[in-house]
Amino acid sequence: MVSVISNIETGHDDMIHDAQMDYYGTRLATCSSDRSVKIFEVKGSTQTLVADLREHEGPVWQVAWAHPVFGNILASCSYDRKVIIWQEDGHKWRKLHEYANHDSSVNSISWAPHDHGMVLACASSDGSVSILSYVSNTWESKKITNAHSIGCNAVSWAPSVTSGSADGSNNRPGSVVQRLVTGGCDTYVKIWRLESAGEWVEDAKLEGHSDWVRDVAWAPSIGLPRSIIASCSQDRRVIIWMNDSTTGVWQHRELNTFDDVIWHVSWSVTGNILAVSGGDNKVSLWKETLEGDWVCLNDSANVQNTTEQRTL
Amino acid sequence: MSTMAGATSLCQKYVSRKIKTIRWKPGLSDYGRAETFVSGSWDEMENVLEVWHVPEADDDPSAIHEVKHSDNVNDIQYVTRDSFATGGGAGGVRLFQHSSGGHLEEKFSWSKVHHFLGGASPCTALASNGDQIASVGEDGRLVILNPGHKQVSRNIENVGGCSLYAVIYVRASEVLTGNMQGHLKLWDIRSNQPAKATLISPDQIAVCTLAGHPTQQHLVAAGGEDGALTLWDMRSAYQPITVIAAHSGPITEVRFHPSSPEHLLTCGLDGQILHWDASAAGRPSQLPFKNTKQQSGPSISVWLSSEVAQGSIDTTCIIPVSHLPVNTLDVEGSVLIAGSDNEAIYTIRNVML
């Protein structure tokens, strides 16, 4: 059974494009076509607006919370080609850094796992991906130019691979490979790897979609020696890409072909469920069975037709 | 004290709430059987205070009454025989009264007694001398409250904002606090300065809980985050009489038995309740057990004896080890009560056997 635990009036004057709970699920950040970013304190079913940040000059596409070991830090990206990093300082939110080195809309942002430091990847319609990192009190940036022709729509970091080693210890700093995945208008999903020399190189180019790739999401590591990525596309399909580290080859399996364009995929925190949403007014939840098939658990939809099935 | 009748018995009642703190209601006389206690929950959407009745037979306690408590009930301390104060997770202190029929009534409240920049700070522990209430919190403040007065009577701020975790009255006007860095400070609350020099535990192990000896006020037991119990003689020592490792995780509560203080009880995050029996120390072993009516003489010194100082003391775990933390315990006569994160209230009868 599912219940709505709270509904939140965001007060945005236009469409919401993204909503993200902070690491612990106590604060909510939203962004909208009305160019604002809002932060709410959420406690049970009540919420209070704590900040209304208006520095962007265009629709704000995405917001992303940094890991709390860095303090309260939020990033936002916008059609105005800018990425802004916000910081809470003495209970006031202020702009910590602004990055304006893209030639077109910045569509997607993603923070690296915190053991890599405070690092943010940004994907832009100009086809490039920027990686911003905070090193000894300054922001440095690197750029992967021409990552996707026509434009880059989504970016997501690989989890820190060492987490979840069977002996429970995961203190092997230095040996961690940094990787991220991007999806673009060129129909490709691409994996990028940080070389020891400090340059980002293409690790794999995954072909499977036949239209723009809308979203990519790297699944949290759940202790098995394999990587899983979900991607969705205008071609109405969701693809699960899987790489067991023995062969190093990315296998792909189509999750489903939907009735409409799919534009968002989101993994649960424990990595076992994928939420898929698209133009069909549904959010469906998918889980891998023991046989390796993906099955739909339920969808929360706006159709007025509820069937209760808890009688034994 | 109970005689040797009956073996130790254990009731484990699941109450569907994590119990953070549990206290016996003081009996009408010192010799009556304790039969009522209160418990406070934590980590719930809706926390509650509950009043329980303990039957004489080996049965589970039964709930008499419950009232909502909007935040975690971090501590409960009786001020009089039928009124007690609660310290809340949102920094408030409230005063409740047992009315007829076992019901609870909120009599008074001080909100946000503890706070730090931008918000409320949890109140972590309370103490009372029967007159005033001393409250400590994560904001590092020691606050003295007088029931009936809205105004805070005294507010002693700790530089650096290190969380205070424990407080007890050593005398009517002296309060001992313990903090996250392992510092014990003795305050004379008539003045604003620490009355005695700071006592420091060497390894910065947080002091999670304190207990005063019921008759020898200078004797104090402290439970540490490392699971060790330390005993202090406040008259002289700048270092503990003894440190005894016991629990394999932070100690959550320490109590001397109120009428047989050569017995001490502790519980901890490791899910154990330990019974420390020092009665064999510093006393001829063939002394008959009957001789326990008035123990003011010999029993005082047991904790200061060389046996105890060398750490040779009997400890036994008196419950099957819980897989989750035991947060709190209280003991009165021969009955011990304890509350745990496994949502159980333990009632252990004839605990001294």
Place this chain on the structure above:
Amino acid sequence: MEGDSKHSAKTWSIPDPTLASGMCGTYSGINTLMVFPNRPVHHNDEPHTSMLTTAKLYQIESFSWLWGRHMRKLVNEAVGTFIGLQKAVVDVETDNCKLILVKKSREYRSMIQACYSEISEQLQSMKEKGQTSDEEKELIECSGLLSKMELILSLFEIVFIETKPGSIVLSHLISWIHQHFPECLDRKREAMESEHPHQHPVYWEAVYGLVLQGRTEDVRQMLASHPNAGTDAFLSIDELLRKMPVYQVYAGVSEPEFTVRWYHWQSECERRLQEGHFTAYHHLTILCQILCGDQSTITSLRDLMDTWYHFMVSTLLFTNPTIKFFRLHAAAQDAISAMRGEDMTTSLDHVLLAAMEADALQVIKKCQHVLDNNWFTAHITDLLYHTLSLRNEQNSLAKLRESLLLDYASDLLGHSSHWQVGILYLDHCGPSGIAMAQLALHKITLTDDSRARKVIHMASDRNFDAVVDSVCKVMGRRALSQNRLGAAIWWGVRSRDSSFTSHVAHQILHKYIAEGRFESAPLLDQLGPAMLLSDTLTFLGKYREFHTMYQDGNFKNAASLLVSLISSKLAPEYFWPILLLDALPLLNSEEPFISSEETYELMYCMHNLSQSSSKSTKQSPMETEAAKVSFLEKEKEIRLSLSNNLARALMHEGTVED
């Protein structure tokens, strides 16, 4: 269950028209989904303003009957049994293992029963108070669920844990029926307590009900109360009841021997029936027909047996008492068609039928399909897994068990206060469990120090060092944002985070410059090896040491420590003026505490400082205008003292050398 496998997916709806034009769902907590209206936009085009006026967001969480106040007991009690079981099967030799499994299964059952009876009491008291509410409805639903789970588990225990395939099962099934269908005993009591039992309307119903459960002693008691008990017919039926053979596994009677006895006894029943012993008493005739296993008589009494499985067991008792386990399925099918026909079956019937077919996987699957959480399925699968391991059968259940436990644990982790129990289950789920436990412990909201301490304790118990570090770092950050520098540095030291502790140490130094007092002096004095975490922290600790030495009157050592602090460049530049001012009283003392060489060092430092301060750039080490003024005021004095001290020191050193 309504829709069988026709609906593989369940749909829930949110009645909000704004969502009709498209919505987006994103995970926001361990089990929380956030949903808001959204429509795809081509990022490359400036989007047109939409029609939306207010944008609402929904937070959605799965809610289960298990979270109800009364049912929560099951969560906490079961985890103890579960962990006990995992430990016991490792420690104990195989012979005793089966006993342990049965014992654990009974523990689960008894907690379900306890929960059931508590809810029944609650319902009773609600009825007495005349309250009707949603809560009551929910409780009724829960109690129904509990009694069904207990029914399934006890059959499961008989079929999968206690008996071996191919053995005789009826005695177990009889006691299963005894437990779950005690109504005939109620009827008996009702009738017997009345003034004239034999005239009571339920007297004969009770007699039939009892005999159909094989409760012959009860039947004999009832018949003895009949005024005609002394007649031949009554004495005859009493003898038959008394002599009815009962098969028991450990009774020392072999199966063939039992069969012979049974055959003799039943022919005797038939003979007496034929010979018309009971013709005078219609009721006794029916009774004897039951004993003879007359199918049509038993079927005609089916209303006394609520369910097909009761009917099946009663029928078997008199028609095939030595039925083997593998024949049960056919008997079950017969019973179902005799009772109502297949179309009337519920999901409970399907589960029980699957159990009688010894198809454990079906039992688990069907339960999983109708229950909205994995409490029941995870625990029975675990029991079954250990049972099969015991028999050294190829254990295909390992993966299923693990995945059900993971799902159950993840339900618990998503609940606001069951996270600790969730972690306990993950300890028994292999590498995936460890990984999930780490992810989850990272995510536990650190509401206060006490919750943080619990997370740290759980993490360090499991050697999750990264979790411990990250919790300490987050707590340090938070303390810093609350301006609690002492607490911040304490957490920083614990997490061994050098850049963070440096940052806090700088803040403490700045505060010292501004206020002339130390935050958490005692902490700084006791840093020990933690001092080496960062240069700034080392400096801070050493500088506190200087203060202590100075206060103790240990001027000689204080002076050389101070000079080494200045010359080692350990001190941040902004702090140099403070150090030089600190040196002033030592320079002015009669006895030279600072040697000539050390004085040169100080002079060199002084030189650098005045040069940079005269530049008056933004990078000036002078923190504030006030500090600068106070230093400039004293600058001459310091220079003078330096040269005086140099002279004194040189003289003194000369004297010593002589």
